[in-house]
Amino acid sequence: MxxxxxxxxxxxxxxxxxxxxxxxxxxxxxxxxxxRKKEQPAKSQVTKEDKEKKEKIEYRPLPAIAVGDLVKVGLLILEGDKERVQTYEGTVISKHRAGLNSTITVRKTFQGVGIERVFCLYSPRMVFVEFIRHSKARRAKLYYLRNRVGKQSRLEERFDLVTNTILLDLLASESDPSNSRT
CATH class of the missing domain: 1.20.5 (Single alpha-helices involved in coiled-coils or other helix-helix interfaces)
Known part of the structure; x- marks a missing residue:
């Protein structure tokens, strides 16, 4: 038992x-x-969101921005009841391409202190992107410029792109009948 x-x-x-x-x-x-579900979002949902964002955002052609270019970016700033355009001038040190979420990082030196700012290219707050100078860059990211000071942080100018953009602008103005001089 x-x-x-x-x-x-x-x-x-x-x-x-x-x-x-x-x-x-x-x-x-x-x-x-x-x-696994958290790490891998459904691709169909992402594309649907992008399509909705594209419909909301107005199309505006942006210039071909390259790393190393000296650019002037205009942003819409709210100060109380007034709106104004604030310009930020500096060197593009990186580009992040992600469709509507594409960004550029612009670096400038102000009173001996390096300042970097990230701009969303398709933001409704961005008014304009203006080129000042094209520079040679042999890397995709120019983070090494953070360690450079003064003349060491200069980049060599690229003249082939400047002449090409000027020629393209001239050709566009000649082909446009509204800009004719006659």
Whole structure:
């Protein structure tokens, strides 16, 4: 009789242990699945959001911005009830291309202190992007300019792009009948 009671207790303990194991394995599986779902957003949802954003944003052609260019960016600033355009002039040190979320990082030195600012290219607050000078850059990101001071931070000017943009502007003005001089 002793052995029968011991066997029943043993079986009871085994069943309790197996159910605990199964519960912990199931909980781990559920946590892993939740992590995977968080890490990988559905691509169809992302494209739907982008399509909605594209419909809301007005189309405006932007110039071909390259890393190393000296640019002047105009932003719409609210001061109380008034709106004004604030310009920010500096060197483009990086570009992030992500469709409507594309950004550029512009760096300038003001009173010996380096200032960087990130601009969303398709932001409704951005009024204009104006080129001042094209420069040679052999890297995609110019973060090394953060460690340079004074004349060391200068970039060599690129003349082939400047002449091409001037020629393209001239050709566009000649082909446009509204700008004719006659």
């Amino acid at each position: 002793n052995t029968l009671v011991e066997e029943l207790e043993y079986e009871h303990l085994q069943s309790i242990l197996t159910t605990k194991r199964e519960k912990t394995h199931e909980a781990r599986r559920q946590k892993d699945e939740a992590k």
